Amino acid sequence: MASHLHLLLLVALASLFSTAASTRTLLDDTATAPQVYTKVCDAARFAGLGLNMTEFRYCDASLPYADRVRDLIGRMTVEEKVGALGDWTDGAARLGLPVYKWWSEALHGLSTTGPTTKFDNLQTPHLHSGAAAVYNATVFANVINSAASFNETLWKSIGQAVSTEARAMYNMGKGGLTYWSPNINVVRDPRWGRALETPGEDPFVVGRYAVNFVRGMQDIPGHETTPAGGDPNTRPLKTSACCKHYAAYDLDDWHNHTRFDFDARVDERDMVETFQRPFEMCVRDGDVSSVMCSYNRVNGIPACADARLLSQTIRGDWGLHGYIVSDCDAVRVMTDNHTWLGYTGAESSAAAIKAGLDLDCGESWKNDTDGHPLMDFLTTYGMEAVNKGKLRESDIDNALTNQYTTLMRLGYFDDIAQYSSLGKKDICTDEHKSLALDGARQGIVLLKNDDNLLPLDAKKVGAVNVRGPHVQAPDKVMDGDYTGPPCRYVTPRQGVRKHVRFSRHANTTIYFGGINLNIEREGNDREDLLLPKNQTAEIIRVARASPNPIILVILSGGGIDVSFAQNNSKIGAILWAGYPGGEGGNAIADVIFGKHNPGGRLPLTWFKNKYIYQLPMTSMELRPVAKHGYPGRTYKFYDGPEVLYPFGYGLSYTKFLYEMGTNGTAVTLPVAGGGHCKQLSYKPSVSSAPACPAINVNGQACTETIGFNVSVVNDGDRGGSHPVIVFTKPPAEVDDAPIKQVVAFKSVFVPAGSTVNVSFELNVCKAFGIVEKTAYTVVPSGVSTVLVENVHSSVSFPVKISFSV
Ligand SMILES: *[C@@H]1O[C@H](CO)[C@@H](O)[C@H](O)[C@H]1NC(C)=O
Ligand SMILES: *[C@@H]1O[C@H](CO)[C@@H](O)[C@H](O)[C@H]1NC(C)=O
Ligand SMILES: *[C@@H]1O[C@H](CO)[C@@H](O)[C@H](O)[C@H]1NC(C)=O
Ligand SMILES: *[C@@H]1O[C@H](CO)[C@@H](O)[C@H](O)[C@H]1NC(C)=O
Ligand SMILES: *[C@@H]1O[C@H](CO)[C@@H](O)[C@H](O)[C@H]1NC(C)=O
Ligand SMILES: *[C@@H]1O[C@H](CO)[C@@H](O)[C@H](O)[C@H]1NC(C)=O
Ligand SMILES: *[C@@H]1O[C@H](CO)[C@@H](O)[C@H](O)[C@H]1NC(C)=O
Ligand SMILES: *[C@@H]1O[C@H](CO)[C@@H](O)[C@H](O)[C@H]1NC(C)=O
Ligand SMILES: *[C@@H]1O[C@H](CO)[C@@H](O)[C@H](O)[C@H]1NC(C)=O
Ligand SMILES: *[C@@H]1O[C@H](CO)[C@@H](O)[C@H](O)[C@H]1NC(C)=O
Ligand SMILES: *[C@@H]1O[C@H](CO)[C@@H](O)[C@H](O)[C@H]1NC(C)=O
Ligand SMILES: *[C@@H]1O[C@H](CO)[C@@H](O)[C@H](O)[C@H]1NC(C)=O
Numbered sequence: 001m002a003s004h005l006h007l008l009l010l011v012a013l014a015s016l017f018s019t020a021a022s023t024r025t026l027l028d029d030t031a032t033a034p035q036v037y038t039k040v041c042d043a044a045r046f047a048g049l050g051l052n053m054t055e056f057r058y059c060d061a062s063l064p065y066a067d068r069v070r071d072l073i074g075r076m077t078v079e080e081k082v083g084a085l086g087d088w089t090d091g092a093a094r095l096g097l098p099v100y101k102w103w104s105e106a107l108h109g110l111s112t113t114g115p116t117t118k119f120d121n122l123q124t125p126h127l128h129s130g131a132a133a134v135y136n137a138t139v140f141a142n143v144i145n146s147a148a149s150f151n152e153t154l155w156k157s158i159g160q161a162v163s164t165e166a167r168a169m170y171n172m173g174k175g176g177l178t179y180w181s182p183n184i185n186v187v188r189d190p191r192w193g194r195a196l197e198t199p200g201e202d203p204f205v206v207g208r209y210a211v212n213f214v215r216g217m218q219d220i221p222g223h224e225t226t227p228a229g230g231d232p233n234t235r236p237l238k239t240s241a242c243c244k245h246y247a248a249y250d251l252d253d254w255h256n257h258t259r260f261d262f263d264a265r266v267d268e269r270d271m272v273e274t275f276q277r278p279f280e281m282c283v284r285d286g287d288v289s290s291v292m293c294s295y296n297r298v299n300g301i302p303a304c305a306d307a308r309l310l311s312q313t314i315r316g317d318w319g320l321h322g323y324i325v326s327d328c329d330a331v332r333v334m335t336d337n338h339t340w341l342g343y344t345g346a347e348s349s350a351a352a353i354k355a356g357l358d359l360d361c362g363e364s365w366k367n368d369t370d371g372h373p374l375m376d377f378l379t380t381y382g383m384e385a386v387n388k389g390k391l392r393e394s395d396i397d398n399a400l401t402n403q404y405t406t407l408m409r410l411g412y413f414d415d416i417a418q419y420s421s422l423g424k425k426d427i428c429t430d431e432h433k434s435l436a437l438d439g440a441r442q443g444i445v446l447l448k449n450d451d452n453l454l455p456l457d458a459k460k461v462g463a464v465n466v467r468g469p470h471v472q473a474p475d476k477v478m479d480g481d482y483t484g485p486p487c488r489y490v491t492p493r494q495g496v497r498k499h500v501r502f503s504r505h506a507n508t509t510i511y512f513g514g515i516n517l518n519i520e521r522e523g524n525d526r527e528d529l530l531l532p533k534n535q536t537a538e539i540i541r542v543a544r545a546s547p548n549p550i551i552l553v554i555l556s557g558g559g560i561d562v563s564f565a566q567n568n569s570k571i572g573a574i575l576w577a578g579y580p581g582g583e584g585g586n587a588i589a590d591v592i593f594g595k596h597n598p599g600g601r602l603p604l605t606w607f608k609n610k611y612i613y614q615l616p617m618t619s620m621e622l623r624p625v626a627k628h629g630y631p632g633r634t635y636k637f638y639d640g641p642e643v644l645y646p647f648g649y650g651l652s653y654t655k656f657l658y659e660m661g662t663n664g665t666a667v668t669l670p671v672a673g674g675g676h677c678k679q680l681s682y683k684p685s686v687s688s689a690p691a692c693p694a695i696n697v698n699g700q701a702c703t704e705t706i707g708f709n710v711s712v713v714n715d716g717d718r719g720g721s722h723p724v725i726v727f728t729k730p731p732a733e734v735d736d737a738p739i740k741q742v743v744a745f746k747s748v749f750v751p752a753g754s755t756v757n758v759s760f761e762l763n764v765c766k767a768f769g770i771v772e773k774t775a776y777t778v779v780p781s782g783v784s785t786v787l788v789e790n791v792h793s794s795v796s797f798p799v800k801i802s803f804s805v
Pocket of ligand 12: 151153154157435438439721722747748749
């Protein structure tokens with residue numbers, strides 16, 4: 001009896017602590033029994049602090065956000081404001097303002113990176129564990145895999161699932177609302193260690209990934225756009241996403257150059273055409289609520305202190321609604337590593353805020369090697385910067401306005417009713433797990449399949465031999481980086497075992513090879529594009545000894561030079577599986593045994609290793625650099641002999657053939673009043689330039705479109721999904737232009753033996769625009785080409801463009 005009573009009392013206490021009626025701050029996990037509120041403006045919470053909420057206008061939900069934010073900031077002392085400039089804010093108890101931790105990550109599922117997202121731990125359970133304990137979350141395939149699907153619906157669905165799990169964690173006091181994902185830097189060089197985190201090498205594809213993932217993370221149904229005449233800074237958000245790392249960041253640690261000291265020398269054309277493009281799309285089309293600036297310098301100036309990159313471009317030109325955050329410790333890096341202008345901590349802090357930085361990510365909860373706590377730079381030096389007259393307090397007010405407006409939109413102050421019931425039951429749901437499996441399958445790319453070796457008929461084969469270092473790849477390999485503990489985790493071996501037995505004398509061998517995060521990861525670029533030497537030797541040995549050709553499955557983020565396997569008749573099939581996440585073993589096995597017909601296409605060029613010796617990673621140019629003999633980069637500027645598998649390469653268990661019902665078309669663009677013709681560089685062989693070589697798309701209405709249908713014929717006996725990728729090629733006589741560029745893509749399912757029409761409508765300015773030498777985006781006159789191609793089929797038609805001046 002007594003023990004029953006005791007238990008009841010505990011239950012009563014536990015429920016008390018888990019309600020809002022308490023005095024602690026939000027998400028304060030330093031308390032013995034952390035308190036959970038889902039909103040700041042809770043009258044009982046204020047009462048617990050000895051405050052009367054009605055006296056705080058910032059909690060008056062009937063007022064516009066702008067007024068509420070102004071009220072809040074107006075009440076804060078300068079010290080309190082400075083305390084809000086780091087990612088782990090101080091809050092201000094006297095104002096009812098709790099601590100907020102900004103830093104959460106969700107690259108391809110909730111991640112434990114950063115101080116905010118806290119999974120319960122089986123070893124040392126938190127006091128608030130028990131029934132509400134959350135140990136795991138859905139780990140989707142890494143972004144490079146998802147990119148290979150070229151399926152925008154998938155990208156958005158992943159964002160939606162992740163944000164649901166995020167909001168559930170927030171409700172339980174185990175997570176935040178602001179997520180510093182996605183990573184949308186273009187993979188300029190195949191050695192980059194973070195290729196796995198990104199959607200690949202094409203700026204347009206990367207941009208579309210960003211837009212879809214961000215919309216999945218942020219959009220609340222019915223609030224995808226701001227109503228006419230409305231204020232976009234009040235559009236409510238499910239969670240806040242962040243496009244990073246801006247700008248020209250794609251080198252981590254190569255030959256003694258690190259991202260902390262690298263000065264990316266970038267010309268303006270490459271900025272517009274490649275490095276900024278995905279960010280522009282993310283802000284303009286995704287309406288993202290945050291952008292993160294990077295560690296590196298761009299043409300001498302640290303990215304986080306460049307007013308032109310931040311205020312002028314992101315806010316001014318693109319119209320960001322949200323806040324700009326620094327990569328973690330990027331402000332410290334200005335002083336300590338770039339030793340930029342000899343600036344002190346206070347000077348770097350002032351420069352960053354004046355350039356448009358709103359928040360400093362630091363690593364304030366960590367200690368340095370001497371055991372002293374690290375401090376966010378802005379919170380450490382902010383007061384000195386103000387006191388020494390290097391920074392106006394109103395500059396800090398601007399930063400806080402951007403921060404708190406974002407939090408208002410997230411319902412941090414008032415809650416968002418439709419998400420308040422999300423909880424543990426919404427994490428690791430069957431729906432999310434099957435999306436993870438479906439996504440992982442969609443991202444697998446079939447690179448070789450001699451004599452239709454794949455798919456294996458499980459019944460006929462009966463048993464297989466599995467070999468290689470990744471047969472039992474641990475979750476650290478399968479999940480890649482920026483993850484939490486997965487809900488479910490299936491190794492390649494476990495996946496295969498569901499279909500067949502293992503037997504040592506089986507005639508069929510599947511080799512699971514590749515690389516891992518020891519070789520490619522944040523902070524670590526690759527030395528070469530090869531497999532570890534002994535692995536290559538082992539694969540060749542296993543293939544030679546096998547009675548039948550073997551199947552090679554590669555796990556990696558970046559491309560691997562598997563030249564040794566391409567034409568080796570004993571290696572019958574090659575699959576690239578990226579780092580496919582928690583469901584990866586099932587996804588790979590479903591492809592091998594034909595439960596899923598692979599449709600992925602490479603989102604980046606797989607180069608032969610020789611390529612990397614032709615140019616240093618530090619050369620930022622996309623186009624060939626004649627004076628140094630450097631070749632061009634990515635499929636847009638390189639089509640030389642060192643390509644093993646090109647961008648967009650990918651086979652299927654069927655053949656998809658294209659037909660196009662047009663022989664070509666012509667468009668005449670009216671040059672809007674005051675518009676002028678722009679010059680273009682022509683190839684030396686061109687004797688005379690046209691009267692009007694090109695027009696600047698800025699200032700044009702640009703409403704003209706070209707519509708066409710691609711009929712996709714499935715010339716086989718299996719249905720399958722196929723991404724149709726549309727390229728355009730500029731007129732042949734234009735010098736220095738991309739060889740071709742992606743302008744549209746759509747993934748479609750085509751049943752066996754059927755034909756599906758895919759319709760495209762291209763905006764003429766966007767699809768045929770190129771960036772000329774002086775960095776204008778122009779439409780060239782002359783004959784451009786629309787090109788749709790895959791391994792088996794290629795169709796194209798000319799588009800003659802002229803201008804009526
Ligand atoms: C809180 O303040 C409001 C307005 O000043 C007042 O009407 C109300 O009585 C106060 N409530 C308490 C509990 O003091
Ligand atoms: C890096 O710097 C060290 C010390 O200066 C030098 O010994 C080494 O050769 C350099 N490594 C590369 C790859 O340049
Ligand atoms: C950055 O500077 C700090 C302080 O001088 C130093 O300890 C650290 O090693 C530097 N980091 C890099 C990557 O150079
Ligand atoms: C950092 O050092 C302080 C003492 O200065 C100690 O209390 C704290 O636990 C340390 N934190 C970590 C994460 O090691
Ligand atoms: C789920 O998380 C727990 C606690 O971190 C961990 O022990 C377990 O291995 C995770 N589950 C899987 C399938 O990885
Ligand atoms: C392997 O191939 C040999 C020769 O064709 C055949 O006799 C044997 O039955 C096969 N083994 C299996 C397990 O299929
Ligand atoms: C290759 O060598 C490394 C280091 O000696 C070893 O750990 C690994 O198991 C070897 N791999 C293969 C496939 O033999
Ligand atoms: C494999 O054969 C194809 C077709 O003959 C050839 O183009 C390619 O260069 C060969 N690959 C290697 C790595 O030699
Ligand atoms: C598909 O497009 C072709 C022209 O490309 C047209 O002849 C055909 O009727 C279309 N089929 C369907 C089902 O719309
Ligand atoms: C395309 O050109 C061919 C050959 O001139 C002609 O037979 C065909 O009808 C044309 N098709 C269309 C859609 O214009
Ligand atoms: C594309 O096909 C659809 C029917 O599938 C048709 O309505 C449309 O007119 C076609 N467009 C063009 C440009 O042929
Ligand atoms: C795209 O992804 C979604 C979500 O996973 C899926 O339902 C759809 O079938 C995919 N589209 C194609 C053509 O495979």
